[in-house]
Amino acid sequence: MGETQKEKAAVFDIDGTLLNIQKRLEISERESNGNKKLFWQIFLSEKYLDLDTPNERVIKFLQEKWQEDIKVIIVTGRTRNMERYTYYQLSTFNIPWNEAYFRSKGDFRKDYEYKSEIMKKLMQKYEILFIIDDSEEVRKAIEQMGIKAIDPALIS
Numbered sequence: 001m002g003e004t005q006k007e008k009a010a011v012f013d014i015d016g017t018l019l020n021i022q023k024r025l026e027i028s029e030r031e032s033n034g035n036k037k038l039f040w041q042i043f044l045s046e047k048y049l050d051l052d053t054p055n056e057r058v059i060k061f062l063q064e065k066w067q068e069d070i071k072v073i074i075v076t077g078r079t080r081n082m083e084r085y086t087y088y089q090l091s092t093f094n095i096p097w098n099e100a101y102f103r104s105k106g107d108f109r110k111d112y113e114y115k116s117e118i119m120k121k122l123m124q125k126y127e128i129l130f131i132i133d134d135s136e137e138v139r140k141a142i143e144q145m146g147i148k149a150i151d152p153a154l155i156s
């Protein structure tokens with residue numbers, strides 16, 4: 001199949017992109033008190049997800065793509081135990097999506113490694129228009145795969 005026959009898709013990160021996570025970050029840091037393992041346990045749980053707030057600019061951008069019939073794919077570093085509450089957040093903040101990818105528990109790879117692997121799979125199925133992700137490391141890795149990577153801070 002030629003490239004032109006693939007459906008168009010846009011890839012969105014959640015934490016720090018579609019949602020503001022500053023409060024969850026701060027309270028996870030305070031509560032773990034320098035214990036890195038404990039930090040990730042708290043941060044990657046449902047405990048403080050209710051503190052996340054919508055990043056309206058990026059959500060509006062996503063909704064525009066959805067209106068243009070572009071597939072919306074969520075690729076998050078969140079772990080599978082957070083799936084249920086994450087779907088609740090997405091629906092609460094009017095974020096439509098077609099596919100969502102979560103990290104397996106016990107997958108301690110760097111975000112850019114994990115996300116590059118998913119992007120490779122997605123590229124077989126879709127024409128990926130761009131990824132939007134607040135991690136510069138992720139953006140650099142994905143750009144090296146020939147995909148446009150957008151910094152959510154630049155969305156107006």
Ligand SMILES: [Mg+2]
Pocket residue numbers: 013014015016017133134135
């Ligand atoms: Mg992020």
